[in-house]
Amino acid sequence: MYEKERGQIMIVKIKCPQCGTEGSFSLVESSYQGPYRCWKCRELFTIKIENNELKSCEPLSQEEFDRQQEIEAMKAKFKRQ
Numbered sequence: 001m002y003e004k005e006r007g008q009i010m011i012v013k014i015k016c017p018q019c020g021t022e023g024s025f026s027l028v029e030s031s032y033q034g035p036y037r038c039w040k041c042r043e044l045f046t047i048k049i050e051n052n053e054l055k056s057c058e059p060l061s062q063e064e065f066d067r068q069q070e071i072e073a074m075k076a077k078f079k080r081q
């Protein structure tokens with residue numbers, strides 16, 4: 001086991017279920033759940049990462065992605081106050 005250094009960015013490899021292309025995703029924290037877009041086929045997925053490991057990768061529709069972006073934008077707005 002290793003101790004995670006604060007502020008260190010981890011790179012997680014993600015293989016696109018749609019076209020099989022491997023992409024990399026930079027993580028600020030060891031866990032992440034949110035949208036990921038394949039750089040090659042432009043497909044959207046919701047990915048879940050725990051302890052720098054990809055746990056799930058589900059297809060995501062454009063509408064759902066837009067909705068999530070809106071929620072994130074709203075959250076950011078509240079944080080600033």
Ligand SMILES: [Zn+2]
Binds near residue numbers: 016018021043
């Ligand atoms: Zn792809």
